Amino acid sequence: MNFVYISPQFPKTNCEFCDRLKQNGVNVLGIADMEYDQLNQKLKDSLTEYYKVSNLENYDEVLKAVAFFTHKYGKIDWLESNNEHWLVQDAKLRSDFNITTGIKADKIANIKEKSKMKKAYKKAEIPFADFSLVTTLAKAKKFIDKVGYPVVAKPDNGVGASDTHKIKNEKELKNFFENIGDARIEYIFNDSNKGFGAGHNVIINKLINNSEISEFHLIINADIYFEKNVIEKIIEYMRVHNEIGQIGPKIRDFKGKFSYTCRLFPTPVNLIFRRFLPFKNIVEKMNYDYEMKWANFDDIMEVPILSGCFIFLRVSVLKKIGGFDEQYFMYMEDYDLCRRIGEKYKVIYYPKVEIFHEHEKASYKSKKLMILHMKSAIKYFNKWGWFFDKERKEKNMECMKKYKK
Numbered sequence: 001m002n003f004v005y006i007s008p009q010f011p012k013t014n015c016e017f018c019d020r021l022k023q024n025g026v027n028v029l030g031i032a033d034m035e036y037d038q039l040n041q042k043l044k045d046s047l048t049e050y051y052k053v054s055n056l057e058n059y060d061e062v063l064k065a066v067a068f069f070t071h072k073y074g075k076i077d078w079l080e081s082n083n084e085h086w087l088v089q090d091a092k093l094r095s096d097f098n099i100t101t102g103i104k105a106d107k108i109a110n111i112k113e114k115s116k117m118k119k120a121y122k123k124a125e126i127p128f129a130d131f132s133l134v135t136t137l138a139k140a141k142k143f144i145d146k147v148g149y150p151v152v153a154k155p156d157n158g159v160g161a162s163d164t165h166k167i168k169n170e171k172e173l174k175n176f177f178e179n180i181g182d183a184r185i186e187y188i189f190n191d192s193n194k195g196f197g198a199g200h201n202v203i204i205n206k207l208i209n210n211s212e213i214s215e216f217h218l219i220i221n222a223d224i225y226f227e228k229n230v231i232e233k234i235i236e237y238m239r240v241h242n243e244i245g246q247i248g249p250k251i252r253d254f255k256g257k258f259s260y261t262c263r264l265f266p267t268p269v270n271l272i273f274r275r276f277l278p279f280k281n282i283v284e285k286m287n288y289d290y291e292m293k294w295a296n297f298d299d300i301m302e303v304p305i306l307s308g309c310f311i312f313l314r315v316s317v318l319k320k321i322g323g324f325d326e327q328y329f330m331y332m333e334d335y336d337l338c339r340r341i342g343e344k345y346k347v348i349y350y351p352k353v354e355i356f357h358e359h360e361k362a363s364y365k366s367k368k369l370m371i372l373h374m375k376s377a378i379k380y381f382n383k384w385g386w387f388f389d390k391e392r393k394e395k396n397m398e399c400m401k402k403y404k405k
Helices: 014-021 041-046 058-074 083-094 114-123 137-147 171-180 194-209 230-241 280-290 316-320 334-342 367-384 388-405
Strands: 002-007 027-032 050-052 077-082 149-153 165-166 214-218 244-254 310-314 348-356
Touching: 002 058, 002 083, 002 244, 014 027, 014 041, 027 058, 027 077, 050 058, 058 083, 077 083, 137 149, 137 171, 165 171, 194 214, 194 316, 214 316, 230 244, 230 310, 230 348, 244 316, 244 334, 280 316, 310 334, 316 334, 334 348, 334 367
Parallel strands: 002 027, 002 077, 027 050, 244 348
Antiparallel strands: 149 165, 214 310, 244 310
16 A cells, blocks of 8 residues: 655644554655655654655645655555645645545545535535624624524634634624734745744745735744835835845834845854853954944945845746755845845945844853854855855955945
8 A cells, every 4th residue: 555645744743643554564655845864863763764855835746746656656545644724735635646545636625615514414414503704793793693602713724722712792703803814825834943034934935936926025023023014125226226126125123223234245254253252342243344334324235134023035036046044044144145146146235224123142142042043044055155255255345445434
């Protein structure tokens, strides 16, 4: 028997299923977007073969993986993920490969959509709680007049009890409709924490594969605040200047103090050794050049590095250079992206708009984060060069020559 297991590494207990399947003589064929070396040993021992895709959200990639297993091992008897997030994809794969064990694409809506599930219950004469699909306060009140309080509000199509509310009175009902979620927002659930860059690449890959979704892409920290029209002004400027791949605004802290957030390309001294230098005046002198404190930050400038707290990107550029380098779990992925964009496009500091960010420099306060920062810095210099980096020298000198006052 050939059993294709989608995302067998998440949740971790999935390895127990794989183990028992193997003990019963089943060929367990795993498909996921995690590196094989990162799988736990019990799961590795349970799998006959493992196929890594770059993104489980990319149906064509997963389709090719199942096709590969079919070619190598013959007809697939079972295909499961045991994960509600992948139910629709599982059903579609069963239909495409005529796997007769499990729900196929034409029936999956009866499981995913609660309203259709209730109709199936009714047809089978199974008792169920009364329900109504409502989109307005008036329709909700009409239903509640019939059944009374309390009522439970939840999405017709949702997973893991997300966005579920118990409403006990009219005040709570009104509050629910005043704060109801924006239908334009799509929630994406990752099955594990693969790092900052890899997490964002889930979205970036969707944009790359369907450029009609958006012309631009913005990545911001949670502690960012800005006034209305900031995004509109940036888009307006970007559309006039097609040579720009990435743009960043002027940044202040929440007290209004200006933050120096542009950077030259870093040297090992800037990122690693300065942390351990005992002489404050030497560190300040190094920071003066590295953080471009000699520049006029009221001017528009083409810079080597922009702050990673507000990353505004042109999607067509991402399509050509790709998203974040996933070798960085946390830290330096923004520097790396800036550098790759700057090789073919302009990276622009645009002070005509302002945002506010409470920059905490967490890696200076936490030993764990400091170690993560150091590891990422080492990976960065291994990739771009430690002390012999011709591009760094040329770009930094060009920037200083152009903007140093």
